[in-house]
Amino acid sequence: MVATVLVVDDEKNIRRTLRMVLEGSGFNTLEASSAEQCLEMLRQSEVDLIILDIRLPKMSGIEALQKIRSEPDTRKLPVLMVSGHASVAEAVQAVQLGATDFFEKPLDRDRVLVTVRNALKTWQLQREVEQLRADVEQRYEMIGESPVMRELFAQLEKVAPTSGRVLISGESGTGKELIARAIHRLSPRAGKPFVKVNCAAIPAELIESELFGYERGAFTGAQGRKKGMFELANGGTLFLDEIGDMSASAQAKVLRALQSGEISRVGSERAIAVDVRVLAATNKDLELEVKEGRFREDLYFRLNVVPIVSPPLRDRSEDIPLLAKGFLREFCEANGLREKPIDDEVLEALVERPWPGNVRELRNVVERMAILSGDRITLDDLPEEGVLSEGRRESAPPSTVPRGLGKTGERPTLREYRSRAEKEYILQTLDEVGWNISRAANILGVERTNLHKKMRSYGIRREET
Known part of the structure; x- marks a missing residue:
């Protein structure tokens, strides 16, 4: 696509020279002899770049630049300022107002073309980045108008501008990551990194090196220094997904990082200061995990400053x-x-x-x-619905107790009932997909690592089918 350059100068010969140089290099050009005409043409025509003289009759180029930068449609448009007798103060003011570049008369052909091409290239890259960012934000946009979602949005608007830590709890597939990303996007850290760590997907022996980084020679295979997730998220937000699956040793190190604001790479004793807002998420009952000794109570209280439930x-x-x-x-x-x-x-x-x-x-x-x-x-x-569908409920109403639950002659506890139902659901899904773990995990709405853990905890092996 050929770029269009608007040349604004009260001298006809300057406009003619610039038009010949630009059109000779493949650009389209438009001309304006005053700032007022320039602003009118911007409302009527598609322009990719402006070459604007500082000294113009009536409205000056500086005033025109202010108006260009005040309009949403032209706020980021590249503007190259030109003058043959501008003062240093005027040049500084133009740059402060957002001029992309500045050059003086008499015009040098090569300088003009290099400056125009560089400005257009930068402008194009900025638009591509903005489009990619918009696409990402659209993908992670939260949708909902129900009362429970309106209440959630109100919570996010209150908590996002603060630096408070947030613990997001909820079932798998409810959108806990979307909540974390929304908090980051609405926070003062929005322009800084958002780094996600899936604690369930990283093996226990690697979680510390992933979170805190490592030095060369810290362990077999550590051939160079590597920054961890805390360092990569410096100034931004670190999202610890499935925090309930984190190993005890990693929990201790995360606690120290939250307490001191410092981390140490594996293989080093040097403390590194980090400025990170930590958001955590889990589909587990962390209070129960604390009571049963699987999760540190002090870390739980550090993370659970603002609890949010993903419905x-x-x-x-x-x-x-x-x-x-x-x-x-x-x-x-x-x-x-x-x-x-x-x-x-x-x-x-x-x-x-x-x-x-x-x-x-x-x-x-x-x-x-x-x-x-x-x-x-x-x-x-x-x-068709799978297990737990309407048809299944008709044949096995909620009051029906799965066989093998509870002690002899007694009804099972709710926890026992849920465990057996979950095991049956996993087995049925695995049967339906021919024991393809990836497809089963996708249907069940869980990570493959979580499905493997469930299978191990329930003793599920293929010979059971």
């Missing part, structure tokens, strides 16, 4: 149509597909489902329908 989808079922349409639109855009209409009957059926995998499961179902449906999504495209 399950069943508590916000009125948001399901909005979420489904949003996921469908996003998927079609990302895959170059024409957006498909979705029948009201499908949305009503989605609202009635229990969604044990929460928002993540809903997204998977919507994407599956988008892929396999025709020109529109109908009830025929809606996949």
